[in-house]
Amino acid sequence: MEKVFFPLDEELGLLPGNLAPRQQEHLVHLACFMPFDKAAQMMEEIVSVQTNEETVRRLTEQVGSWMEAAQTAEIEAHGEPESEDAEPLQRCVISPDGAMISLVHTQWVETRTVAIGEPQEKLNAEGEREIHVGKLSYFSRVADASTFTELAEVEMRRRRVREVKEASAVMDGADWCMTFTQRHRPDAVRILDFPHAAEHVTKLLEALTQTGMRFPPQMLDRCLHILKHRGPRPLLRMADRLGSDLAQHKGVQEHLEYLRKRETLMQYPQFRRDGWPIGSGMVESANKNVVEARLKGTGMHWERTNVNPMLALRTAVCNDRWREMWQKALKQHRKLQALHRSARAKPRAHAFLAGGDGSSQESPASPSAVVSEHISPPARAFVSRRQRLLLFPLRLLCRRPRSPVPVVFPVGANGRPHGSG
Secondary structure, eight states: OOOOOOHHHHHHTOOSSSSOHHHHHHHHHHHTTSOHHHHHHHHHHHHOOOOOHHHHHHHHHHHHHHHHHHHHHHHHHTSOOOOSSOOOOSEEEEEEEEEEEEETTTEEEEEEEEEEEEEEEEEOTTSOEEEEEEEEEEEEEOOOHHHHHHHTHHHHHHTTGGGOSEEEEEEOOOHHHHHHHHHHOTTSEEEEOHHHHHHHHHHHHHHHHHTTOOOOTTHHHHHHHHHHHHOSHHHHHHHHTSOHHHHTSHHHHHHHHHHHHTGGGGOHHHHHHTTOOOSOHHHHHHIIIIIIHHHSOTTOOBOHHHHHHHHHHHHHHHTTOHHHHHHHHHHHHHHHHHHHHHHHHHHHHHHHHHHOOOOOOOOOOOHHHHHHHSSOHHHHTTOOHHHHHHHHHHHHHHSOOOOOOOOOOOBOTTSSBTTOO
């Protein structure tokens, strides 16, 4: 038989499945932190609700898809997303980056994540001034660079990145990160992640060593100290004094051109004086907390279509917006339900109008007639044989019981019925 819509379901906020709405919310919330089988065990331990791994997986991915669709709909609506805690930042730091996760069939895919926060000055144990980033929020998806840049608009608008007076972008120098920054905050101060620059300086010294050059034992530490406290210009002047043959060496040329091309992104003394962070630790930790903590466990391999729903759930948890995003997911579910009912009602309405106007009046039917005559004559022709077989036991239960007919046997002279031995 076909599923029908019960109006009270929406009034009570019921969801697909056998669990109460609050139980399903707890179940999905647990599945955001632990594997599906562990979430099923915890539900039984905490609230004595028995379920299984596949049910947890299905419900979690379903809610995640609603949450993902709700965020995408906000972008397509071109309106300001609703938010209760979107306070404008005084100064803003954005940091995009990627991380790899494993898919089924031994495939790997890159998840792109952007972290948004506010720089804050703090003193370390030695009393030195350090720049940390607080009030962090994240957005993460599996998508190509251009699609991710558009989808991240929902979090950028929620955090009011364009309204901030001063902004910076700390990144690893990838081209898509540059494009991302240009799209969302073109006037941001672009900063090359210091550990990433240090990696290229290290490889440059290694390439020079392979050509036969010899350096003091502390050469790398000295170069990094100069880069951090005096900027890249002294190092590039030293590189200019290399011979043309040495500078054209494959390994040397590659890393030297990389550093020269990004000289303006490595003005670390000026960045530190202006109160900007010079490391992308905020997005590195986001890759670990948002993505890898749940999607990169031992033996985990994901279907590609299920990755973004899980990332939508993870960002809702890590952004401390679970209740807000849960309500948006339910709103999206009800919207999809309404569209589905509307789509199903159209052909039925056409069939009804084609067969008659349904204006005939009939007397109240008996209980047995309610089952068989509830379907209007035009629609009754569409009842399948399987549906008639399913309705048959219900018709038997609805029949009126017949009064028993007494059986009379003729009695002989001896008081016994005829034919008895």
